[in-house]
Amino acid sequence: MTRYILLLGLATCAFTASAGEDVTFATVDANSDGFISESEFVSWKTSSGEMSAADALIKFIEIDTDASGMISEAEMEAAKAKHESSSEGDM
Secondary structure (H helix, E strand, O other), rough: OOOHHHHHHHHHHHOOOOOOOOOOHHOOOOOOOOEEHHHHHHHHHHHOOOOOOHHHHHHHHHHHOOOOOEEOOHHHHHHHHHHHHHHHHOO
8 A cells, every 4th residue: 555655656756658658558458458557557667668667666656546457448448538637737
């Protein structure tokens, strides 16, 4: 629980383009079970070498709003929408 609270606090400051990238849910859901696990998400976000595993974990926790340990397609879409609406304010 402490890990979750600490990382959730950090996620507020660290959330950037993780959910706003142009990628399909199915691409990240490597095992096609309808959910993105922590390991699938971290693997996807770190595959380019531009993000550390710790930063990817922070983003995962922020997107996993129901704290189920899995990201649903609805959670991913909500994170994308949130990112897009915050990006519009930057113009």
